[in-house]
Amino acid sequence: xxxxxxxDLWSITSFLExxxxxxxxxxxxxxxxxxxxxxxxxxxxxxxxxTSTPLIxxxxxxxxxxxxxxxxxxxxxxxxxxxxxxxGGAFAVYKIASEKKDITVSTATAGxxxxxxxxxxxxxxxxxxxxxxxxxxxxxxEAMRKxxxxxxxxxxNYDNSLKECIKQSKENNWEIIQDVSWEGYKEVxxxxxxxxxxxxxxxxxxxxxxxxxxxxxxxxxxxxxxxxIAGFAKLSKNIPKFIIVEPENADCVLQSIKNNKPTSVxxxxxxxxxxxxxxxxxxxxxEILRNSSNYxxxxxxxxxxxxxxxxxxxxxSDEKIxxxxxxxxxxxxxxxxxxxxxxxxxxxxxxxxxxxLFGCEGLTDxxxxxxxxxxxxxxx
Numbered sequence: 001x002x003x004x005x006x007x008d009l010w011s012i013t014s015f016l017e018x019x020x021x022x023x024x025x026x027x028x029x030x031x032x033x034x035x036x037x038x039x040x041x042x043x044x045x046x047x048x049x050x051t052s053t054p055l056i057x058x059x060x061x062x063x064x065x066x067x068x069x070x071x072x073x074x075x076x077x078x079x080x081x082x083x084x085x086x087x088g089g090a091f092a093v094y095k096i097a098s099e100k101k102d103i104t105v106s107t108a109t110a111g112x113x114x115x116x117x118x119x120x121x122x123x124x125x126x127x128x129x130x131x132x133x134x135x136x137x138x139x140x141x142e143a144m145r146k147x148x149x150x151x152x153x154x155x156x157n158y159d160n161s162l163k164e165c166i167k168q169s170k171e172n173n174w175e176i177i178q179d180v181s182w183e184g185y186k187e188v189x190x191x192x193x194x195x196x197x198x199x200x201x202x203x204x205x206x207x208x209x210x211x212x213x214x215x216x217x218x219x220x221x222x223x224x225x226x227x228x229i230a231g232f233a234k235l236s237k238n239i240p241k242f243i244i245v246e247p248e249n250a251d252c253v254l255q256s257i258k259n260n261k262p263t264s265v266x267x268x269x270x271x272x273x274x275x276x277x278x279x280x281x282x283x284x285x286x287e288i289l290r291n292s293s294n295y296x297x298x299x300x301x302x303x304x305x306x307x308x309x310x311x312x313x314x315x316x317s318d319e320k321i322x323x324x325x326x327x328x329x330x331x332x333x334x335x336x337x338x339x340x341x342x343x344x345x346x347x348x349x350x351x352x353x354x355x356x357l358f359g360c361e362g363l364t365d366x367x368x369x370x371x372x373x374x375x376x377x378x379x380x
Contacts, residue, residue, distance in 0.1 A: 005335055005338070005339065009302055009303045009306060009379075010335040010336045010339055011299070011300060011302075011336055012297050012298065012333060012336040012337065012340065012343065013298045013300055014248065014254060014296070014297065014298040015295070015297055015343055015346075016254055016257060016296040016297075017295055017346065018257050018291075018296065020257070020260060020291055021291060022291045023233075023239055024291065024292075025233045027287075028229060028230050028233040028288050028292060029230065029234060031226075031230070031287045031288050032194060032197075032226070032230040032284070033190070034234055036190055036191060036193075037194050037197045037231070037234055039095075039194070040087075040091050040191070040194035040195045040197060040198060041197065043091060043095075044087060044195060049079060049080075050079075051077075052202040053073060053074055053076075053077045053199075054073075054074045055071050055072070055073055055074075055202070055203055055206050056071070056072045056073075056074050056319065056359075057069060057070065057071060057072075057317065058071075058316045058317045060314075060315060060317055060318065061316040061317070061331070061335075065334070065335070066351055067349065067350070067351060067352075067353040067354070067355055068351060068352055068353055068354050069353075069354045069355065070334070070355045070357065071207070071354070071355065071356045072317070072321070072357045072358075072359050073202075073203060073356070073358050074321060074359045075199075075327070075358070075359055075360050076321070076322045076323070076324075076327075076361070076362020077362070079119075080119075081115050081116060081119060081364075082324075082362040083112040083115070083324075083361040083362070083364050084112075084196060084199060084358070084361070085112035085113045085115065085179075085361075086112075086115070086119065087116070087195040087196050087198060088116060088179060088191075088192035088193065088194075088195035088196050088223070089113050089115075089117035089120055089179070089192060089195075090116045090117070090120030090123070091120070091191060091192070091194065092117075092120070092188050092192045092195065093117055093120030093121055093123075093124065093126065093177055094120055094123075094124070095191050096175055096188070096191075097126060103126060103174075103175045104126065104128070104172070105121050105127070105129070105174065105176075105177045106128070106129040106130070106165055106168070106169045106174040106177070107129075107130060107131070107165060107177045107179075108131040108132070108161040108162035108164070108165040108178065109130060109132060109136075109161075110132070110133070110136055110140075110158055110220075110277065111132075111136055111144075111274065111275060111364060111365065112275055112361055113179050113192075114132065114140075114144050114149070115140075115147065115364070117149075117177045118130060118147035118148065119147050121147075121148070121149065122147045122148045122149075128147075128148065128149040128150065129152060129165075129168070129169075129174060130144050130149045130150065130151045130152065131154055131161040131164055131165040131168075132144075132161055133153070133155075133156060133157050133158050133160060133161045134153060134154070134155055134156065134157075135158075135270055135274065135277075136153075137365050137367060137368060139365050139366060139368075140364070141153070143364070152164070152168075157267060157270065157279075158277060158279075159279055159280070162178070162180070176188065177192070178192075179193075179221060179223045179282070180221040180223070180278075180282040181282045181283045181284045181285075182283060183283075186283075186284060189223065189282055189284050189285075190284060192223060193223050193227035193230065193284070193285070194227070196223070196224050196231070197227050197228070197230060197231035197234070197235075199228070200228060200231030200234075200235050200236070201231070201235055203356065204235050204236055210237040211238070211354045212236070212238070212354050212355075213240050213241065213352070213353045214240055214241045214243065214349060215228065215232070215240050215241070215243065215356045216243045216334060216355070216356070216357050217229075217242060217245065217293075217358065218245050218276055218326060218329050218330065218360060219245065219246050219253045219276065219281075219285075219289075220275055220277070220278040221252075221282040221285060222244075222252075222253050222285030222286065222289050223282050223284075223285050224358070224360065225242070225244055225253070225285065225289060226285035226286075228242075228358070229242055229293070230288060241294045241295070241347065241348070242292060242293045243294060243295045243296075243297060243333065243347065244289065244293045244295070244296040244297065245297050245299060245330055245332075246276060246297070246298050246299075246329075247298065247300075247301070247329075248298040248300050249267055249269050249270075249271050249277075250265060250267050250271055250273075250276060250278055250279065251296075251298045252264065252265045252279055252280055252281045253281050253293075253296060254296035254298060256286060256289075256290070257289070257290065257293065260290070262280070262281055262283065262286050264279050264280050265279045265280075266279065267279050271301055272304050272325050272372075273304065273325050273326050273329065274325070275325075275326040275361070276326055276329070295347065297333045297336070299329055299332050299333055299336065303328075304328060304332070305371075305373070306379045306380060307323070307328035307331050307332055307376070308323055308369070308372045308373055308376050309372075309375075309376025309377045309379070309380050310380060311323045311328070312373055312376075313377070313380070315380070316331070321359065322363050322369070323362060324361035324362055324364050324365065324368070324369060325361075325368065325372060326361050327359040327361050327362065328359075330357035330358060331357055334349075334355060334357065337349060
């Protein structure tokens with residue numbers, strides 16, 4: 001294990017301290033109102049087959065890093081969708097459908113969010129249109145078709161699929177269920193983010209001492225990261241440090257924090273972390289992240305397959321963990337920080353640290369997972 005941790009593989013390509021950090025609970029819960037959070041938690045916890053997902057201690061990894069605890073929230077066990085995204089899109093569909101009848105819902109997705117919207121629509125017998133880019137795997141598309149959604153593939157990247165979704169939805173009067181916000185489109189993304197916050201409740205129900213000191217948060221458009229911060233603002237007695245983790249080629253949150261304004265990123269090379277390949281931060285997420293995230297990090301793709309394999313081989317914990325490509329960036333960022341004393345000191349990571357990581361997806365794309373696993377097994 002030690003030789004693996006010491007490899008150059010565990011690298012951080014950018015590290016940025018947020019000079020504008022000023023955590024304000026009231027401001028955060030203005031952006032994501034407490035009533036939305038309460039309604040989402042109450043609704044989702046009443047759904048059939050709802051159970052809290054496991055909070056696993058990565059004890060073998062911690063034997064090397066020497067922190068107090070490293071917790072991993074395993075969203076592979078979330079309903080049958082194997083991703084935290086099951087919470088947000090489905091809740092938004094549920095909420096919108098309770099207010100409007102005979103609707104068709106639509107969304108653009110890299111995979112997991114679309115499955116949630118499709119699943120939510122299927123549960124209620126609603127028609128669903130899903131827009132995906134040319135880079136989304138056919139297995140992900142087929143998973144959405146199996147949930148009775150019509151899948152529409154668009155040439156170009158995620159941003160192209162979103163533009164086409166908006167265009168056709170306006171033409172056909174479809175209800176867009178999107179996890180990114182823009183001018184005039186705010187409420188649905190808030191509902192989606194509110195759905196995610198049940199993860200914080202589940203974690204704090206298990207870690208009753210409210211002792212989490214550091215939270216590593218993956219960011220695509222920033223919705224999950226901002227939702228977790230809002231969840232801690234509402235539900236936790238203490239506020240940990242929040243560290244945003246992004247792919248080096250899709251670092252819209254880091255660039256926005258750096259420039260102190262929403263900043264678009266031109267994604268010239270697609271990352272293997274497809275669900276995090278986003279060029280623009282959600283405007284609602286930005287209003288939370290701009291002052292409430294302590295640090296931003298970016299990582300390359302190289303360690304993704306290695307980390308997937310280490311989890312599958314029980315090398316980081318006492319049990320096998322099935323983790324998709326977007327589940328492991330927090331682990332990579334944590335090890336990368338451990339291997340850089342400057343970063344370790346700035347983050348104040350030490351033997352008293354209780355670190356929380358989000359394994360935000362499991363086996364959502366079997367072909368991708370097998371490829372990453374095979375590649376990773378060759379490296380370890």
